[in-house]
């Protein structure tokens with residue numbers, strides 16, 4: 001799932017390419033991709049893009065006339081830049097957004113189609129899509145701690161819950177917890193002030209560094225290869241490989257089709273967390289699927 005650093009990469013690319021240009025036409029391949037009917041999709045056509053922004057893990061285009069195009073890519077959704085007017089691919093493509101100089105496709109590879117498009121009127125309408133999590137890069141230590149300890153969650157759950165923190169998902173939560181030397185199953189209210197401060201520092205550093213790293217790697221190109229499994233990640237997607245800090249093999253917790261990666265030596269005092277032994281804990285307080293967390297409110301809004 002594209003998270004804060006990856007969404008930032010898309011925003012930078014869109015900032016340079018579509019701001020000041022008119023969105024001429026939207027072509028839908030999958031009707032279920034569009035989750036709103038009022039205002040109609042056609043109402044965005046011909047409007048100039050005034051700006052782009054991130055809302056949680058969503059990409060928002062602000063159009064003239066106080067209309068917003070809101071795209072949530074979920075896990076496997078991606079943007080692509082193609083020649084203007086390119087035919088909509090038969091497979092994996094949800095929609096094409098036509099500008100005079102380029103067409104942007106939204107594709108989704110997963111079996112289950114979860115990515116979504118909302119057309120929203122006004123800032124008030126847009127606020128409905130704000131899940132309420134604090135912005136990790138701008139929140140003060142106090143705001144961060146208040147959010148993270150507002151409920152007694154496992155750290156994995158707290159970091160990835162969009163009601164608690166904005167823009168963090170499965171990949172960067174693994175990286176943050178490794179950098180902080182904290183266990184993914186540690187409860188947030190059991191953390192010492194020193195651990196909370198370390199968690200916040202690791203969160204800011206991780207998101208900042210990844211945003212900059214992606215900017216350096218992508219340069220002026222459009223980000224065509226956004227992935228949740230970047231080879232430079234320390235633990236995420238690296239089960240069995242050596243931890244870059246201590247050299248011990250990276251461990252995993254597999255639950256509800258999601259994998260969480262951690263280093264036992266660096267994060268759990270050497271204890272390997274047995275899937276079965278912690279399954280009850282996980283059932284109670286684990287992101288059952290990250291999609292569920294993301295979709296919780298969307299489901300109520302569908303026409």
Ligand SMILES: [Zn+2]
Pocket residue numbers: 243244245246247248263264265266267
């Ligand atoms: Zn390690």
